[in-house]
Amino acid sequence: MIEPEKNTFDAIMVDITHRCNMECANCYLPNREIPDMDSSRLYDFVKRLPKKIFIRLIGAEPTMRDDLFDIIRNVKALGHHVSLTTNGLKLHREDYVVKLKEAGLKLVLLSMNGADDDEIYKVVDNGKYADLKTRALDNLVNHNFIVNTGTIILKNINEHVIRKQYNIISNYNMRVKPVLRFRTVAPLGRYMGDKYLYSIEEFKSVVATQLDVSHDYIDSHITNVRNSFTGITFEMPKAHIRLVDWSVDDDGVPDSGNESRGRITQDFKIAPFFEHVKENEGGY
Numbered sequence: 001m002i003e004p005e006k007n008t009f010d011a012i013m014v015d016i017t018h019r020c021n022m023e024c025a026n027c028y029l030p031n032r033e034i035p036d037m038d039s040s041r042l043y044d045f046v047k048r049l050p051k052k053i054f055i056r057l058i059g060a061e062p063t064m065r066d067d068l069f070d071i072i073r074n075v076k077a078l079g080h081h082v083s084l085t086t087n088g089l090k091l092h093r094e095d096y097v098v099k100l101k102e103a104g105l106k107l108v109l110l111s112m113n114g115a116d117d118d119e120i121y122k123v124v125d126n127g128k129y130a131d132l133k134t135r136a137l138d139n140l141v142n143h144n145f146i147v148n149t150g151t152i153i154l155k156n157i158n159e160h161v162i163r164k165q166y167n168i169i170s171n172y173n174m175r176v177k178p179v180l181r182f183r184t185v186a187p188l189g190r191y192m193g194d195k196y197l198y199s200i201e202e203f204k205s206v207v208a209t210q211l212d213v214s215h216d217y218i219d220s221h222i223t224n225v226r227n228s229f230t231g232i233t234f235e236m237p238k239a240h241i242r243l244v245d246w247s248v249d250d251d252g253v254p255d256s257g258n259e260s261r262g263r264i265t266q267d268f269k270i271a272p273f274f275e276h277v278k279e280n281e282g283g284y
Contacts, residue, residue: 001269004048009262011054013273014042016071020060022087024113024125026152028189028277029060034284037264039071045268046078054081063090072103083107085150089129091136097143107146109181110137115151115164123157124192134168141172148179153203154196162210170238179233182207183244186254188274189281200231200245207243211236253278 002008018034020027046055055075062068063086075082088110090096100108110133114120118128140147151158151165162182169178184198185191198206208215213236221234231244246254253274255261261273266284 001265001271003269004045005050007049007051007053007262007270008259009053009270010260011056011262012049012270013056013058013261013263015059015264016042016057016062016068017064018060019064020087021064021089022061022125022127022129024190026124026154026185026189026191027060028186028191030190031282031284032060036065039067039074041268042071042264043074043078045264046075046080049080052079052081054083056083056085058085061087061089063087063096069099069103072100072105076104081107083109085109085111087111087125087129088133088136091139092132094139094142097136097139097145101143101145105145107148108140109148109150110140111151112137112149112165113152113161114158115161115168117158117161117164120158120161124152124154137168141174144175146176146178147174148181150181150183152185153182153198153206154185154192155198157196159206159210162207166211166236166239166241177235177239179240179242181242181244183231184246186246187248188246188252188254188278197247199247200243203243203245204232207241211241251278 017036018032062084072082082105084105112133113124114130116130116134118130121127121129149165151161153159165180184203185196208218218234223233223235223240233240233242248254249256255274262270263273263276265271265276
């Protein structure tokens with residue numbers, strides 16, 4: 001672990017709350033008993049960072065914080081980029097999305113494990129969320145946010161969501177081409193089991209089939225991105241497609257050795273993201 005003044009990461013994940021308004025079947029952070037992060041200590045931490053980076057507000061579910069707008073506003077005022085990773089349930093309200101924009105937020109990663117298919121949400125996320133999530137997506141696009149989506153793909157469960165999610169996004173005209181993140185499930189925290197796991201090569205074939213492209217197409221359209229994740233990104237006409245490999249190493253850590261993503265620790269230092277999640281599994 002390092003002090004904020006010594007930070008070398010391009011992005012720091014900030015678990016501002018462990019509360020959530022969903023109980024998904026796969027959750028790498030299922031402990032709901034941890035108190036919310038102290039915002040004053042967060043601001044002190046951010047002030048000490050040596051250069052401008054991305055502060056990624058995550059959770060559990062960051063919209064559970066009533067002071068989320070203030071957190072966004074204050075972190076931006078300290079000179080950093082801010083993104084929000086959310087399940088989107090509260091973003092079905094247009095007034096909530098307007099407040100996020102007024103606070104200065106520009107980039108949102110919206111979880112959509114079932115696209116617009118409630119039968120998948122019932123299996124993967126334990127509820128019927130298609131309407132709320134598609135309304136959230138509408139609101140974000142209508143208010144000119146940069147929108148990325150995140151989707152967990154489980155073997156023999158929701159592969160068809162890859163095509164559905166791409167088709168949904170293709171109906172919008174966004175000012176910035178979105179990134180659709182499709183990832184394998186990680187055996188970390190609460191998860192549905194090993195039988196749902198894909199290797200990255202299997203995963204690549206599934207995505208190619210669902211998007212009706214060849215392996216050669218994917219290989220010839222890989223975009224030049226920094227190593228912020230384990231996997232590949234390639235370009236389609238309406239979106240960048242990111243295949244994220246969350247298979248684990250011998251220590252049970254997904255995306256191990258990543259030098260781009262750090263995490264604020266309990267004592268407001270910085271550790272590699274998933275290494276710290278695994279080390280504190282069931283606790284912080």
